[in-house]
Amino acid sequence: MIALGPFVLSAERFSAWIGIFVFLMTVALLTRRHGPLADRRATRAVVLGVVAARLAFVLANLPVFLSDPLSVLYIWQGGYLSLAGVAVAALLLALDLRRLPGQAAPMLVAALLAGAAWNTARLLSPDPAASQLPAGAFAALDGSPAGFVPGQPVVVNLWASWCPPCRREMPMMTEVAASETGVQMVFLNQGEGEAVIRRFLTRDGLPDRGMWLDPGQAMQAEFGIPGLPATLFFDAAGQLHHLHVGEISRAALLSRMGQIQDKAP
Known part of the structure; x- marks a missing residue:
């Protein structure tokens, strides 16, 4: 980046x-x-x-x-x-x-x-500061512990409700997540609280499935990501396969998801 x-x-x-x-x-x-x-x-x-x-x-x-x-x-x-x-x-x-x-x-x-x-x-060009799926625990919107599914490809979208391109891509990404079974999709909010996030989701009619909290923006800092939104693609072994900074298209999202599914652990 x-x-x-x-x-x-x-x-x-x-x-x-x-x-x-x-x-x-x-x-x-x-x-x-x-x-x-x-x-x-x-x-x-x-x-x-x-x-x-x-x-x-x-x-x-x-x-x-x-x-x-x-x-x-x-x-x-x-x-x-x-x-x-x-x-x-x-x-x-x-x-x-x-x-x-x-x-x-x-x-x-x-x-x-x-x-x-x-x-x-x-x-x-500098590489991402990290290359492995974080091992630390996160929290779901209700505060319960949330973790990545072992042995499954993962897509992590870093976002915030104040970010215009985040808001534009979110309906498409949640729609893809609703029909996706082979890849775990996580929407990791950066720096906002539950009330702010729920207000945004309710206003835009979006589901709360896969919405996690990262109030300290730990993942953004760990990977050295300078801006939002950012979408990280990890293969089944937890290795970072691709990092997309900025708004992503449905075609690019699905193409990258296919790549991490095809990549053997």
């Missing part, structure tokens, strides 16, 4: 944007004496590559998006297949280079530098 002031980006997304920036800047610098044509073609390839990455993710999760077509436009929730985007961008550039003699070398240099920048940013 990378925190840029009030904005929090996943390491994957931050690394991708660094790679794109380096690619476009390198193309602009190496081809400026030949005019803006190569620069424009590179920008077009990147834009269409990003669109292709998004469309590939949508097609891979088509049943989910058919139930809510407008969610295709919710690009801030994430959901891209990078390989498809890179393939489309590379194909477009290869076709364009036939019309731009002498630009193959600058484009290749730009691509190599972009790849190196992406990999460097990915390697230097």
